[in-house]
Amino acid sequence: MLPKKHLFDIPAGVIYLDGNSLGVLPKGAAERAQKTITQEWGQELIRAWNTADWISLPQRVGDRIAALIGAPEGSVATGDTLSIKVYQALAAALKMRPDRRVILSDNGNFPTDLYMAQGLINTIDKDYALRTPAAEDVVDQITEDVAVVMLTQVDYRSGRLHDMKAITAKAHAVGAVMIWDLAHSAGAVPVDLTASGAEFAVGCSYKYLNGGPGAPAFIYVRPDIVHDVQPALAGWMGHDAPFAMELGYRPAMSTERLRVGTPPIVQLSVLDAAMDVWEGVDMQDLRRASQALSELFIQEVEARCPTLTLASPRDPEARGSQVSFAFEHGYAAMQALIDRGVIGDFRAPDTMRFGFTPLYLDAADIVAAAEILEEVITQNLWQDPKYQTKSRVT
Numbered sequence: 134m135l136p137k138k139h140l141f142d143i144p145a146g147v148i149y150l151d152g153n154s155l156g157v158l159p160k161g162a163a164e165r166a167q168k169t170i171t172q173e174w175g176q177e178l179i180r181a182w183n184t185a186d187w188i189s190l191p192q193r194v195g196d197r198i199a200a201l202i203g204a205p206e207g208s209v210a211t212g213d214t215l216s217i218k219v220y221q222a223l224a225a226a227l228k229m230r231p232d233r234r235v236i237l238s239d240n241g242n243f244p245t246d247l248y249m250a251q252g253l254i255n256t257i258d259k260d261y262a263l264r265t266p267a268a269e270d271v272v273d274q275i276t277e278d279v280a281v282v283m284l285t286q287v288d289y290r291s292g293r294l295h296d297m298k299a300i301t302a303k304a305h306a307v308g309a310v311m312i313w314d315l316a317h318s319a320g321a322v323p324v325d326l327t328a329s330g331a332e333f334a335v336g337c338s339y340k341y342l343n344g345g346p347g348a349p350a351f352i353y354v355r356p357d358i359v360h361d362v363q364p365a366l367a368g369w370m371g372h373d374a375p376f377a378m379e380l381g382y383r384p385a386m387s388t389e390r391l392r393v394g395t396p397p398i399v400q401l402s403v404l405d406a407a408m409d410v411w412e413g414v415d416m417q418d419l420r421r422a423s424q425a426l427s428e429l430f431i432q433e434v435e436a437r438c439p440t441l442t443l444a445s446p447r448d449p450e451a452r453g454s455q456v457s458f459a460f461e462h463g464y465a466a467m468q469a470l471i472d473r474g475v476i477g478d479f480r481a482p483d484t485m486r487f488g489f490t491p492l493y494l495d496a497a498d499i500v501a502a503a504e505i506l507e508e509v510i511t512q513n514l515w516q517d518p519k520y521q522t523k524s525r526v527t
């Protein structure tokens with residue numbers, strides 16, 4: 134049952150409420166990196182592609198992620214960064230609807246997803262339009278001219294959760310392709326990609342999946358359409374026979390066609406080790422624990438810090454696994470909080486963001502974090518000049 138704190142290396146004196154941004158280090162991950170580097174790379178050298186089976190590591194890790202997001206084996210490819218996977222999914226989806234010109238997202242989407250869409254539109258150099266209505270207006274904006282609906286299920290700022298099933302059904306009703314970004318969903322909320330019917334999903338593995346900074350991204354393609362997917366980034370690792378060294382590109386007959394180049398083996402090994410913590414975890418149990426922790430946090434913070442305003446949906450069913458509070462001096466307050474061992478983060482202009490990762494947090498952590506936040510706010514500890522200068526990463 135949860136939590137499983139013993140499976141993680143959490144620094145003493147730290148309450149970590151930022152697993153939605155960078156998950157903590159799972160025990161075994163460092164040893165695995167060490168083994169990959171010193172034994173496999175160091176001793177086996179290039180032979181390790183076969184002897185340590187590096188070559189199939191991307192698929193093996195993809196299958197472990199698939200199990201957490203309701204996707205069948207073989208439907209998830211890993212590698213690159215999420216930004217690149219967004220680009221690939223979008224490019225492939227547009228090709229599937231050549232007579233339509235609209236990409237529909239929402240204005241709460243993570244900026245890189247929107248930037249990649251803009252960059253792709255510029256590359257194609259046709260009259261495509263990216264529409265970004267408010268999240269609550271998205272359903273009404275899914276009209277017959279939309280080629281692709283591209284949404285992030287959980288809003289990175291507020292934690293607001295889109296209804297994956299209903300939106301996918303609406304997209305399909307008007308003939309649009311559906312892409313879900315699961316960056317804040319994988320390992321955070323139960324996801325059933327198969328049931329949703331969505332064509333594509335993408336996500337990253339350094340947030341709730343604890344794969345470490347720069348861990349590889351993933352992409353899902355619905356198995357029945359994989360042969361229709363034309364890869365925009367036709368790299369050799371997505372070729373049907375990379376070592377045949379053919380002059381022409383022939384895509385792999387699976388989601389593997391969305392791989393690009395040589396996989397990051399050290400990061401993939403770390404992620405593979407990190408995936409061990411999910412053994413035996415029931416995502417419905419995790420969801421219940423996440424909601425209990427989030428509700429407790431909201432209750433404690435609202436009682437202790439009346440100057441903070443909840444910036445997330447109040448209904449736990451409408452949130453992912455994070456809670457945000459708006460506070461005018463949110464940046465300084467977060468720095469003061471971090472200085473006292475409670476790590477969350479800040480998103481401009483005024484959002485203090487807290488992630489709930491039931492694998493390594495319990496109710497006592499939540500109450501202790503709220504107590505420290507109360508001190509920071511009610512004693513104006515954030516006013517210290519040292520908390521006012523913004524770092525490059527917030």
Ligand SMILES: *Cc1c(COP(=O)(O)O)cnc(C)c1O
Nearest residue numbers: 214215216243245285314316337
């Ligand atoms: C975290 C996040 C990203 C980050 O993309 P990278 O390419 O991994 O830096 C992209 N999109 C969403 C929705 C995210 O939450």
